[in-house]
Amino acid sequence: MTTTTAPAPLLSVRGLAVRFLMPGGADIAAVNDVSFDLSAGECLALVGESGCGKSVLAGALLGLLPGNARTRGSALLSSEPGVVPIDLPAADERTLARTVRGRLLGLVPQSPAGHLTPVRTVRSQLRETIRALHGTRGRDLAAATEAAAERAAFPADHLDRYPHQLSGGLAQRAATALALVGDAPLLIADEPTTGLDRDLVARTVGELRRHTDEGRALLVITHDLAAAERIADRVAVMYAGRIVELTDAAPFFGTPGPRHPYAAGLLRALPERDFTPIPGQPPGLDALPAGCAFAPRCPRATAVCAEPPDLIDGTACHHVPEPADV
Ligand SMILES: Nc1ncnc2c1ncn2[C@@H]1O[C@H](COP(=O)(O)OP(=O)(O)OP(=O)(O)O)[C@@H](O)[C@H]1O
Numbered sequence: 001m002t003t004t005t006a007p008a009p010l011l012s013v014r015g016l017a018v019r020f021l022m023p024g025g026a027d028i029a030a031v032n033d034v035s036f037d038l039s040a041g042e043c044l045a046l047v048g049e050s051g052c053g054k055s056v057l058a059g060a061l062l063g064l065l066p067g068n069a070r071t072r073g074s075a076l077l078s079s080e081p082g083v084v085p086i087d088l089p090a091a092d093e094r095t096l097a098r099t100v101r102g103r104l105l106g107l108v109p110q111s112p113a114g115h116l117t118p119v120r121t122v123r124s125q126l127r128e129t130i131r132a133l134h135g136t137r138g139r140d141l142a143a144a145t146e147a148a149a150e151r152a153a154f155p156a157d158h159l160d161r162y163p164h165q166l167s168g169g170l171a172q173r174a175a176t177a178l179a180l181v182g183d184a185p186l187l188i189a190d191e192p193t194t195g196l197d198r199d200l201v202a203r204t205v206g207e208l209r210r211h212t213d214e215g216r217a218l219l220v221i222t223h224d225l226a227a228a229e230r231i232a233d234r235v236a237v238m239y240a241g242r243i244v245e246l247t248d249a250a251p252f253f254g255t256p257g258p259r260h261p262y263a264a265g266l267l268r269a270l271p272e273r274d275f276t277p278i279p280g281q282p283p284g285l286d287a288l289p290a291g292c293a294f295a296p297r298c299p300r301a302t303a304v305c306a307e308p309p310d311l312i313d314g315t316a317c318h319h320v321p322e323p324a325d326v
């Protein structure tokens with residue numbers, strides 16, 4: 001008798017929560033009870049309005065949060081089969097710096113200017129990263145540097161510029177080139193298409209999808225739902241620090257569409273769809289309601305929404321499984 005077991009996910013996040021302790025005693029709950037898996041060869045798009053906690057979630061996985069952040073839960077990153085996974089929120093800085101960042105987990109940062117070294121040219125930063133991660137030297141290093149730039153559509157004749165001499169879009173491409181160097185099994189791309197023209201968006205999306213198709217995993221954080229539709233296998237919709245919908249991309253963007261009323265509203269707000277924004281504002285993360293955080297904006301809300309909904313079958317709403325036809 002033979003038994004087949006599904007391969008363990010590359011990243012397994014369980015009950016991840018991040019709070020910021022503020023001077024004066026305020027407590028900002030930026031990420032709440034987030035759980036998801038991500039496998040090799042898969043792209044998960046994390047979407048949601050500005051301030052809902054997407055970048056903080058990425059920062060928690062990379063160990064890049066400021067000192068006033070308090071993280072709970074686990075995020076197990078498996079380097080290779082048979083090797084004990086690394087619990088990212090619990091990992092020490094030495095492990096993160098030497099083993100994780102760049103090698104197991106690459107990042108395309110949301111603010112590339114802040115991640116590039118200001119006093120060194122793009123060429124020198126790419127060279128150093130390639131040498132450190134692949135051991136390339138000499139003439140091979142020069143060629144590999146130009147190839148790395150080309151992968152992210154960074155023009156070779158701008159390689160000798162310093163970060164302050166780059167436009168936002170060029171800085172974005174330099175940061176993407178640096179993030180792709182390690183061919184890390186997991187890449188987190190935080191708004192990788194911001195500031196890019198339409199053809200460069202297509203090119204970046206194509207390069208990121210290739211990274212996934214070659215058997216690596218991608219967590220792409222984006223406001224650009226059209227880019228998410230093109231690149232993602234699954235979608236996670238975040239609202240006020242929680243994942244409210246986690247589902248396959250095809251039914252989400254196509255038929256039957258999102259199940260959670262917030263996710264349905266996000267899609268309806270797109271210019272190419274109804275172009276009708278969701279009324280109201282998200283709640284402050286320092287004073288979240290005890291129940292469903294979307295209830296004050298939700299046309300379906302009833303008394304039951306005073307209880308927090310669990311994420312069941314990919315949707316955290318007391319009012320599904322009815323289709324999101326609100
Ligand atoms: N260092 C910090 N101290 C206190 N609050 C913070 C800190 N960093 C982020 N926050 C808060 O955490 C919340 C989530 O921020 P985050 O950057 O994750 O949002 P986001 O979903 O990535 O938004 P955007 O789409 O605009 O990038 C916000 O309310 C933000 O103000």
Ligand code: NI
Nearest residue numbers: 054055056110
């Ligand atoms: Ni962000």
